Amino acid sequence: MSTTRLIRIPTLDVSRQADAPAGALADLVEFMSSHQRLLVLTGAGLSTRSGIPAYRDASGQWLRRDPILYQDFMRCEITRRRYWARSFFGWQLMQQASPNAAHLALARLEKAGRISQIITQNVDGLHRAAGSDQVIELHGRLSAVSCQACGLGLERDLLQRQMETLNPDWQPEVLGYNPDGDAELDASAYPGFKVAACEACGGPLKPDVVFFGETVPGNRLQAVNQAIESSDAVLVIGSSLVVMSGYRIVRQARKLGLPVAAINDGRTRADDLLDFKLGGDCVQLLAAAVEAMLSGIESSSQPRRPAQAGHDN
Ligand SMILES: [Zn+2]
Secondary structure, eight states, rough: GGGGGGOOOOOOOOOOOSSSOOOHHHHHHHHHHTTEEEEEEOGGTTTGGOOOOOOOOOOBBHHHHSBBBHHHHOOHHHHHHHHHHHHHEEEEHHHHHOOHHHHHHHHHHHHHEEEEEEEOOOOOHHHHHHHOOEETTTTTEEEEEEEEETEEEEEEHHHHHHHHHHTOOOOEEEEEEETTEEEEEEEGGGOOOOOOOOTTTOOEEEEEOBBBBBBOOHHHHHHHHHHHTTSSEEEEEEEOOOSSSHHHHHHHHHHHHHHHHESSSOOOOTTTGGGGGEOOOOHHHHHHHHHHHHHHHHHOOOOOOOSSSSSOO
């Protein structure tokens, strides 16, 4: 079928421009329109306009100095206290974030039957908040917490209330906000913070996100592989693909012969694997492309056949 064939589009290096030229936007619309089963991979760049801090600047430089390592978190009570003290404020920022035009555009695209799967590297839950259902949260989500001793799960909001009760007078100065619901505090404040433990067994609590030094669960990777195999193209949005779990998806897709495009303001690790890349504001570009694409489909007298009527479950 001609619509699923790989289409060759000249590489468009417009990453230094604030806005993509009209022709580049048309190429993006063409790419998205010619693939019925689009796998969309999203990263931090998609959520910065929702008020979530970015991981990297346009040149790919890491913006966060000292991420907590999984092994330290599990081993060391002081590390866990530091994590939860910072998360106590970081979560308040996450709670205020709401889906932006790109999250909403992707939800609309999914409802129109044009997305096989969204895979996100973000842990902010904004795709689901926007109404998307076919979402794999590659690195988990901050809104859930579980006990590392007995496995009991609880909502992050409930834990927040427990921490508020435990720390009624603890009010350190917030120096800034980092990605993943982390706030920068004066280190002298940590010892004064009381950490909540599992109500069932007293065990340590951990957010359901993949920490540095931790691996993505096997069943989630399996779902990712299935999603790649049942898609006919990949669109990367707002990710530099520096983290291996995201880069691996693009590599796997290319191995299967799928065309891959990216909207990212700056370099990606997979630039040499991309069919084309658009620079500029990924939220604005995606929202414009989806609008152009769906209004074209909706106004067409002979609408395209939907990709697939039902979902897997
Ligand atoms: Zn427990």
